[in-house]
Amino acid sequence: MKPKVLVVDDAIFMRKMIAEILVENGMDVVGEADNGSTAIERYKELKPDLVTMDIIMPEMNGIDAVRQIMALDSQARIVMCSALGQQALVQEAISAGARDYLIKPFNPSRVVEVVKKALDHVPTA
Amino acid sequence: MRIDALKELGNISSAHAVTGLSELLRKRVDVAITSVDIIPLHVIYNLFNGPESMVSVVYIEGYSEDFRGMMFLIFPHPESVRLVELATGKLLEEDILKDEYSLSTLREIGNIMCGCYLNALSTFINRKVMHSVPQISHDMLGAVMDSVLIDLSVENDYAFVLETAFTLTDGRCKGFMFFVPTSDSLSVIFNEIGVD
Numbered sequence: 467m468k469p470k471v472l473v474v475d476d477a478i479f480m481r482k483m484i485a486e487i488l489v490e491n492g493m494d495v496v497g498e499a500d501n502g503s504t505a506i507e508r509y510k511e512l513k514p515d516l517v518t519m520d521i522i523m524p525e526m527n528g529i530d531a532v533r534q535i536m537a538l539d540s541q542a543r544i545v546m547c548s549a550l551g552q553q554a555l556v557q558e559a560i561s562a563g564a565r566d567y568l569i570k571p572f573n574p575s576r577v578v579e580v581v582k583k584a585l586d587h588v589p590t591a
Numbered sequence: 592m593r594i595d596a597l598k599e600l601g602n603i604s605s606a607h608a609v610t611g612l613s614e615l616l617r618k619r620v621d622v623a624i625t626s627v628d629i630i631p632l633h634v635i636y637n638l639f640n641g642p643e644s645m646v647s648v649v650y651i652e653g654y655s656e657d658f659r660g661m662m663f664l665i666f667p668h669p670e671s672v673r674l675v676e677l678a679t680g681k682l683l684e685e686d687i688l689k690d691e692y693s694l695s696t697l698r699e700i701g702n703i704m705c706g707c708y709l710n711a712l713s714t715f716i717n718r719k720v721m722h723s724v725p726q727i728s729h730d731m732l733g734a735v736m737d738s739v740l741i742d743l744s745v746e747n748d749y750a751f752v753l754e755t756a757f758t759l760t761d762g763r764c765k766g767f768m769f770f771v772p773t774s775d776s777l778s779v780i781f782n783e784i785g786v787d
Contacts, residue, residue, distance in 0.1 A: 476724065477699035478692055479678070522702070524724050549611065549706025554719040570703050571615040 468494040469585050472512055474505040474528065475520040475547065480570070484518055484547065487574045488581065502526030506534050509542070516585055519564070521548040521555070529555075529562050536563035543584050547572075596786045597627045597753065601770070604711040605755035608768060611707035612700065612757070616677050619760040626754045632736060638756075638767060639667060642733025647671035647687075649701025650739055651725045653709045653770075655718040658779045660772035662705045662722075663739070666764075668729065671697055673764045688729055701725045704768065712770075716783045751777055 471493050475481045478500075485495040497512045499505040501523045509517065517535065521528040528546060535542045546559045551569035559567055565584040568577060602625045613620040636642045645668040653660050666674060672683055675693045678700060687693045702725045713720040728735045751772060758765040772780065 477695045477702065479696040479699045482692075522706075522722060522724055549703045549710075550721070551706075551710050552713045552719055554713075555721075558719075570706065571611055573614075 468492055469515040470494050470496040470512065471581070472497045472499065472505065472508055472514040472517045474499045474502070474508075474517060474523075474531070476500045476523040477520075480520070480547075484577065487577045488518075490574075491578045491581075493581070500524075502528055502531030502534075505531045506538070509535050510538065516543045516545065516581060518545050518547045518568075518581070521546060521550055521559070529559055532559065532562040532564050545580055545584050593781060593786050594627055596784050597780065598625060600712070600715050600780065600784065601625045601627055601753040601755065604708045604715075604770070605753075605757070605768060607711040608704040608708040608755070609757045611703045615700065615703055616674075616759070618677065620757055621760055623756040623758050623765070624754065627752070628754070629751050632740065632752075635665075635736065635752075635767075635769065636732055639665075639732055642736075643731050645729070646732045646735065647697060648728045648732075648735045648739070649698060649705075649725050650728075651701065651705045652723040653705070653712070653720050654722070655713075655716075655720050658716060658718060658720065658772070658776045660770055660776055661739070662708065663769040663771070664701045664704055664766060665732070665769070666697075666766045670764050670766060671729075674700060674766070677759075677764065694727060698725045698727050701727070708768070708770065716780055718779075718783075 471488050473481050473484050481498050488495055497508045499508045503526045519528040532544050544564045546564045546567045549570040556567045566580045568580055609620045609622055647666045649664040651662050672687050675696045676683055678696050709720045753770040755768040
């Protein structure tokens with residue numbers, strides 16, 4: 467079965483770019499969200515196998531959304547996806563529960579590598 | 592000495608920003624000028640065809656606990672159309688202002704360039720630097736700058752400006768990037784880079 471992915475980014479351009487890469491590599495993009503609050507609602511509704519999460523978004527930022535999703539589901543697999551790649555921010559996101567961190571702009575092979583690794587790291591039982 | 596240090600900071604940060612643009616477009620982008628100066632903000636108008644010229648401006652506020660600055664990415668209107676076409680690989684069939692996908696693309700280009708710039712700046716000033724959600728305006732340059740500067744609470748017409756001009760190597764697109772830190776933030780930069 468194809469892994470279900472929720473793509474969270476306030477830019478439709480970036481959501482489309484990420485979704486295209488994931489679909490071309492055998493994943494099913496089951497939903498999208500354009501801010502952290504909507505991401506939490508979509509997570510509850512869709513129960514995706516993985517979430518790609520931007521950081522700077524209106525209403526609620528991606529790191530707060532990661533914290534809230536992890537509080538709902540400690541097994542959630544979330545990969546951050548941001549142009550801000552500062553070490554302190556990466557550490558904060560990982561501490562919040564993110565599995566990995568993609569820095570924009572990225573090439574498709576890097577996205578696939580990180581997403582697949584995040585999916586592999588979870589018990590399948 | 593201070594100006595030299597800031598120019599180097601500007602060079603490195605803007606190199607990161609244009610590298611971000613280059614990777615996104617998969618095209619070579621060159622930095623044409625990096626300059627550091629205290630200038631009346633209306634001088635920015637001279638880089639274009641005066642305050643009435645139509646431009647697209649993406650702007651964000653970068654901040655940490657004791658640091659704040661505004662970044663502007665300014666493209667003459669036809670250049671913003673070309674940039675969107677290069678990023679999406681499609682010719683724009685309708686007015687950029689009426690097409691949400693094109694606006695989103697331009698906003699994301701600004702997001703990536705400003706994010707890359709701030710990542711480099713963050714290393715210099717040894718602070719985590721966050722930024723606001725990018726805003727975008729299309730209007731006459733004078734109108735855009737007036738409204739942004741009111742938001743910024745810039746009380747006088749002079750500001751310390753780090754300016755970068757960049758072009759795509761094939762000459763099909765050019766743009767300008769400005770970083771305007773507050774005066775308190777300048778002290779933070781000087782302290783951290785060890786220039787008193």
